[in-house]
Amino acid sequence: MKIGIIDDDVSFSTQLKNKIKTSLYFEDAEIVVFNEKFETLDLMDYEYLFMDIMLLQTSGIELAKKVKNKQTKIIFVSANEALVYDCFDIHLYFFIRKAFYEEDFKRLLLKIEKDEAESNKQYLLDEKNHQYIRCVDIYYIQSHRNVCTFYTKDQEFQQYTTLKKCTEYFCSNIAFYKINSYTIINFKYVTKINHQSVTLLNQQTFNVSRKAKDLIEKYHTYRRYIQ
CATH class of the missing domain: 3.40.50.2300 (Response regulator)
Known part of the structure; x- marks a missing residue:
């Protein structure tokens, strides 16, 4: 080190x-x-x-x-x-x-x-094949019907599940936030943020739902937590 x-x-x-x-x-x-x-x-x-x-x-x-x-x-x-x-x-x-x-x-x-300890926390993607993904590595999660795709820096993982279930699991952690009806982001990788859009470290930009009224407040709560 x-x-x-x-x-x-x-x-x-x-x-x-x-x-x-x-x-x-x-x-x-x-x-x-x-x-x-x-x-x-x-x-x-x-x-x-x-x-x-x-x-x-x-x-x-x-x-x-x-x-x-x-x-x-x-x-x-x-x-x-x-x-x-x-x-x-x-x-x-x-x-x-x-x-x-x-x-x-x-x-x-x-x-x-x-x-x-948090960086070693893992999410079970596939119980049958014992496939896990580290939560801290997830940039964002997007849903399409009953499939959720988990995006990391270099890979994509899919799971047959709903965004509602992912929201219940991930958004209990202050690093994750549901910004619209099909996307959950990880505040860790945010580079630009306002009430209309969010840009992540990988240059991906997302629109923010009008329902996400506490987005900026939650982001600053996260920033205060990591300092």
């Missing part, structure tokens, strides 16, 4: 590095600290990036937008917690307040543990 710390505050970045090194979850990680020349950094191979939002040389938010590896978990660190509201267009994993970084770091470890 490779971890990057990007912060022009040398003292705090040293404290944070020591905190990370002493945690059991990150004990074998390679930790690299950057205190300057942020615009020239190659950030492709990091599993976690701890980034100060207010860097003297550049904006941490703009730097985060340049991270091309969608698997990288971006954790913003700031002395101003109100800045979290500027981060909704970033695939932000967590937000640490510098004034409470030890407390927030504990919350981060709890979130990682919970997310790893």
